[in-house]
Amino acid sequence: MVLPTAALAGWSLYEIFKPNRLTEMEIAQLALSMLLFLWLSMSFWTAAIGFVLKLFNIDPLSLRKALPAPDTQAPLKQRHAVVMPVYNEDTRRIMVGFEACVRELLDTENGKQFDFYMLSDTTKPDMAEAELAAWEALTARLGDKSNQVFYRRREKNTGRKVGNLADFCQRWGSRYEAMIVLDADSIMSGERMSDLAYRIEQNPNTALIQTIPMPVRQHTFFARFVQFAAHLYSPMLATGLSFWQTDSANYWGHNAIIRVEPFMQHCGLPTLEGKEPFGGDILSHDFVEAALLRRAGWQAYLLTDTTGSYEEVPSNMIEYATRDRRWVQGNIQHLGLLGVKGLKATSRLHFVFGAFAYISSLLLLLVLAFGTADALYRALTPVEFFSAEYQLFPDWQIARQGLMVATMWGTAALLFMPKVLGLILALIQRREEFGGAWRLIKGGVLELAMAIIIAPLMMFYHSYFVISVFAGISVKWEAQAREGSMVPWLVALNRSKVATLVALAWGAATFIYTPALFMWLLPVLTGLVLAAPIIRITSSLSLGRAAMRGGIFVIHDELKECRALKRVRIGMANIEQSEAESRNAQVPGLPESSWRPMIIQDFSAEPAPRDSLAAEAA
Numbered sequence: 001m002v003l004p005t006a007a008l009a010g011w012s013l014y015e016i017f018k019p020n021r022l023t024e025m026e027i028a029q030l031a032l033s034m035l036l037f038l039w040l041s042m043s044f045w046t047a048a049i050g051f052v053l054k055l056f057n058i059d060p061l062s063l064r065k066a067l068p069a070p071d072t073q074a075p076l077k078q079r080h081a082v083v084m085p086v087y088n089e090d091t092r093r094i095m096v097g098f099e100a101c102v103r104e105l106l107d108t109e110n111g112k113q114f115d116f117y118m119l120s121d122t123t124k125p126d127m128a129e130a131e132l133a134a135w136e137a138l139t140a141r142l143g144d145k146s147n148q149v150f151y152r153r154r155e156k157n158t159g160r161k162v163g164n165l166a167d168f169c170q171r172w173g174s175r176y177e178a179m180i181v182l183d184a185d186s187i188m189s190g191e192r193m194s195d196l197a198y199r200i201e202q203n204p205n206t207a208l209i210q211t212i213p214m215p216v217r218q219h220t221f222f223a224r225f226v227q228f229a230a231h232l233y234s235p236m237l238a239t240g241l242s243f244w245q246t247d248s249a250n251y252w253g254h255n256a257i258i259r260v261e262p263f264m265q266h267c268g269l270p271t272l273e274g275k276e277p278f279g280g281d282i283l284s285h286d287f288v289e290a291a292l293l294r295r296a297g298w299q300a301y302l303l304t305d306t307t308g309s310y311e312e313v314p315s316n317m318i319e320y321a322t323r324d325r326r327w328v329q330g331n332i333q334h335l336g337l338l339g340v341k342g343l344k345a346t347s348r349l350h351f352v353f354g355a356f357a358y359i360s361s362l363l364l365l366l367v368l369a370f371g372t373a374d375a376l377y378r379a380l381t382p383v384e385f386f387s388a389e390y391q392l393f394p395d396w397q398i399a400r401q402g403l404m405v406a407t408m409w410g411t412a413a414l415l416f417m418p419k420v421l422g423l424i425l426a427l428i429q430r431r432e433e434f435g436g437a438w439r440l441i442k443g444g445v446l447e448l449a450m451a452i453i454i455a456p457l458m459m460f461y462h463s464y465f466v467i468s469v470f471a472g473i474s475v476k477w478e479a480q481a482r483e484g485s486m487v488p489w490l491v492a493l494n495r496s497k498v499a500t501l502v503a504l505a506w507g508a509a510t511f512i513y514t515p516a517l518f519m520w521l522l523p524v525l526t527g528l529v530l531a532a533p534i535i536r537i538t539s540s541l542s543l544g545r546a547a548m549r550g551g552i553f554v555i556h557d558e559l560k561e562c563r564a565l566k567r568v569r570i571g572m573a574n575i576e577q578s579e580a581e582s583r584n585a586q587v588p589g590l591p592e593s594s595w596r597p598m599i600i601q602d603f604s605a606e607p608a609p610r611d612s613l614a615a616e617a618a
Helices: 002-020 024-055 091-106 125-148 160-175 190-202 221-245 260-266 285-295 317-337 345-380 401-429 437-470 489-494 497-513 515-529 531-538 541-549 563-574 612-617
Strands: 080-086 114-120 149-153 178-181 206-210 256-259 299-302 309-311
Touching: 002 024, 002 401, 024 221, 024 345, 024 401, 080 091, 080 160, 080 190, 091 114, 091 125, 091 190, 091 563, 114 125, 114 160, 125 149, 160 178, 160 260, 178 190, 178 260, 190 206, 190 256, 206 285, 221 299, 221 317, 221 401, 221 437, 221 531, 221 541, 256 260, 260 285, 285 299, 285 317, 285 345, 317 345, 317 437, 317 531, 345 437, 345 497, 345 515, 401 437, 437 497, 437 515, 437 531, 489 531, 497 515, 497 531, 515 531
Parallel strands: 080 114, 080 178, 114 149, 206 299
Antiparallel strands: 178 256, 206 256
């Protein structure tokens, strides 16, 4: 379905160009557009399949009505760990979120089957002191239950998050069947974490189950827009994604459960040859770890039920783009791993799609640039109606208006139909989760408008990021600013000035020489020229709160707050930031004789047999 759709779109564009003889610019546009049509077709059909499956309540894996659920009647048989790697994060937020997850699980019947680890790589001395002081307060609050919670801090964050988790696995991994990995801003309900443990125990060939972390606790207008969009579209898109990836799901780095033994056996990541950004440490390690588990024959699944798994998102466009810059580098780095021996085809597709999610912005910008250059060349070059010395009839310029309109509407359908389908599905099945049909429609229309407004600037940012990566410019991975704050005018202007100046020059040239093209480009140019006000206004907390009061961008978890989110809200309102002197935090006393190696993988060799590490240990 993807290939025929893209081929039809490419053919229609070719037929538009062909009558007037293809120029070099048009050939370039056609080639790049074919890649974009493939990308749009894949996204469209993923959404369409997800829509049908969700509408008829069909499981994307079994294609049956009855959705599979784990047997929770018997208690868990194995021990599991819940781990939260942190790095220079806000102490209050990580402690409140961690405690909420701890209490959520300890309140379940299987609470005694879990241990909880905060794995700190914090390098700033004042933050390290604050963490230790807050940890003492946490263990005091937990009382007798504190013997299940542990804190470990490394002086040097060797290997970043990969090294942090590898250190945990090597020191304490042999204690546990699986580990639930949290991010610093993760929140998970006890029911969801317990459900993951049941699923991993009852599916012995499964090594990874990834949940869909839904954004929560957002207050700025931009963050509430992102939060609403995720809640509206994620169930449908995840269902379509699960349909085609089957047992080769991706890993997103957190809010997932991983079987420890195969992770240690197959996910030790080597340092890549060459200089950054393509060499050095593997940055977006999660995609690679999922691919390595599949390479070894283990199954990986995406859980399409979105309840009980939460995260937070950047509060403004600047922070959002900063996070994307890190992801761009990590995802493009994956292109160098396509030749790793033994990878499954689906894993290679994940690598390609992850990189193309950002490269597509550069391709679109190039299509627009080539189109503009071609139009300006035609406008400034005299038209030759007689190309031969002896010619009876002139060479008239042919405009295939009908096909142009059809191609335009077809492209618009590929772009916007996933959003329309998501809105229709929510109106049918989940409108009360958004405060009723009218609030849902208002939010859906405004979300679409916002997506159109910010798309040009995000295209420009992503294009710049992709170019900078291929130019060899690397980026440091720092802690993310998670609390909402309004972007100052000076910052907004500074971070958008290049885009605005380019748009002004672009707009002036097309307005003077090709007014018709200028009108077509107006939505793109407007978003770039007004980039600074858009960044500033959408980062407003007061505008976000006003939208919430007006019933816009409302989500289910605000109308009916779950216990885990309530714990975080109350905890953030009441926790005190202690400045007490730090003492030794409690760490588990596992002797070195029980430490297990994390096997570094050889990408040029076949993977080790599935259970080689367990056999060696025995």
